[in-house]
Amino acid sequence: xxxxDPNGRPGVDLGFDHSHRGMIPHAHSWDxxxxxxxxxxxxxxxxxxxxxxxxxxxxxxxxxxxxxxxDLRIKIHFEAEKRMLVFGGVSRCIVTDFLIQNVIYxxxxxxxxxxxxxxxxAIARLNKSYPLPPEExxxxxxxxxxxxxxxxxxxxxxxxxx
Numbered sequence: 001x002x003x004x005d006p007n008g009r010p011g012v013d014l015g016f017d018h019s020h021r022g023m024i025p026h027a028h029s030w031d032x033x034x035x036x037x038x039x040x041x042x043x044x045x046x047x048x049x050x051x052x053x054x055x056x057x058x059x060x061x062x063x064x065x066x067x068x069x070x071d072l073r074i075k076i077h078f079e080a081e082k083r084m085l086v087f088g089g090v091s092r093c094i095v096t097d098f099l100i101q102n103v104i105y106x107x108x109x110x111x112x113x114x115x116x117x118x119x120x121x122a123i124a125r126l127n128k129s130y131p132l133p134p135e136e137x138x139x140x141x142x143x144x145x146x147x148x149x150x151x152x153x154x155x156x157x158x159x160x161x162x
Contacts, residue, residue: 010035013035057076057104057106057107058104058105058106058146059078059103059104059146060076060077060078060083060103060104061076061077061078061101061102061103061104062074062075062076062102062103062104062143062148062149063075063076063077063082065095065098065149065151067090070088070089070090070091071086071087071088071090072086072087072090072093072153072155073085073086073087074087074143074151076104082162083160083161083162084160084161085158085159085160086158086159086160086161087141087153087155087157087158088155088156088157088158088159089138089155089156089157090153090154090155090156091133091134091138091154091155092126092129092130092133092134092153092154093151093152093153093154094125094126094129094151094152095149095150095151096149096150096151097145097148097149097150098148098149099147099148099149101147101148102145102147102148102149103145103146103147103148104143104144104145104146105144105145105146106143106144107141107142107143107144108141108142108144109139109140109141109158110139110140111137111139111140112137118140119140122140122142122152122154123140123154125152126152126154133154134154138154138155138156139154139155139156139158140152140153140154140155141153141155141158
């Protein structure tokens, strides 16, 4: 799958259905006319997975949240479209202000290396409710509300199911 940048140029190629150097999924970034070597499923890849959804999920409704082992599933919809965000390897999660109606304002995915101060703020929030962090640095997803649920997730992988 190829995602284009706002100027119509290739931005990233995502491979979900085949192995490249043993990696499924994997991503190739574009720099002008050149494509780089495949990299493992990464924050960059996950950012593109989320951004390929309409309006970055702005005004989508959260229908439910379920936990299965270390997988956290968030069911969402916008009009007739339905999706499920699946966060794998979840070590900690905070959900506040979950209401009857929960509308997403935006979703951000980042790592320590993307934004160290924002990462530290998210970890401080997670430490308040569960002060036993995992041994390795994980990624953070922040789902900010227009109305309702405010969610912070510490995780390893994310995917979007239709």
